[in-house]
Amino acid sequence: MESTYREIMKKFWLLFLAFFAFSCGKLIDPPKNLVEKETMSQLIADFAMNEQLTSVIQNLNLDNATRYTLKQKKTTGKAFTESYKYYTATGEIEGILNDAQKIVLDKDPAAKEYIQKKLKENRNVPVFAR
Numbered sequence: 813m814e815s816t817y818r819e820i821m822k823k824f825w826l827l828f829l830a831f832f833a834f835s836c837g838k839l840i841d842p843p844k845n846l847v848e849k850e851t852m853s854q855l856i857a858d859f860a861m862n863e864q865l866t867s868v869i870q871n872l873n874l875d876n877a878t879r880y881t882l883k884q885k886k887t888t889g890k891a892f893t894e895s896y897k898y899y900t901a902t903g904e905i906e907g908i909l910n911d912a913q914k915i916v917l918d919k920d921p922a923a924k925e926y927i928q929k930k931l932k933e934n935r936n937v938p939v940f941a942r
Contacts, residue, residue, distance in 0.1 A: 840901040843894035847887050849904065852895060853911035855885055860916055 847855070862877040882889060899905040917924050 840898055842898055843891070845888070845891040845894070846898060847885075847891055847895040849899070849908050850911070851885055851887065852892075852899065852908045853915060855881060855887070855892060856909065856912035857915035857919075860912065861919070 858881045859878065862874060862881065865877070866872050866874065878889075882892065896905070899908055913927070917927075
């Protein structure tokens with residue numbers, strides 16, 4: 813009697829685990845107006861460079877610079893935000909941020925030394941803060 817109970821429980825657990833494994837899909841559905849990865853990298857790089865302009869140009873309106881950048885890439889703030897959430901949930905944001913960093917380094921080679929210096933000072937810097 814006890815051995816049949818164990819066999820039934822084993823089958824139940826196997827069925828449960830199989831159901832659980834196959835039910836795991838995407839955490840989040842892609843938004844209707846998903847911004848492509850390459851465009852996301854370019855936008856993030858442009859946003860980072862705009863942010864650095866505030867140290868050079870006083871009274872720079874970042875809102876206008878952000879709107880201009882989004883308009884240049886033919887996207888909206890909502891599309892960017894939804895795409896950022898999607899890429900974060902799917903784990904693809906790290907590659908996008910690395911590509912954005914490469915874009916910044918291509919446009920400003922002197923930034924590479926500064927980034928390397930900061931990474932050596934603080935080794936536990938997450939990808940999004942690089």
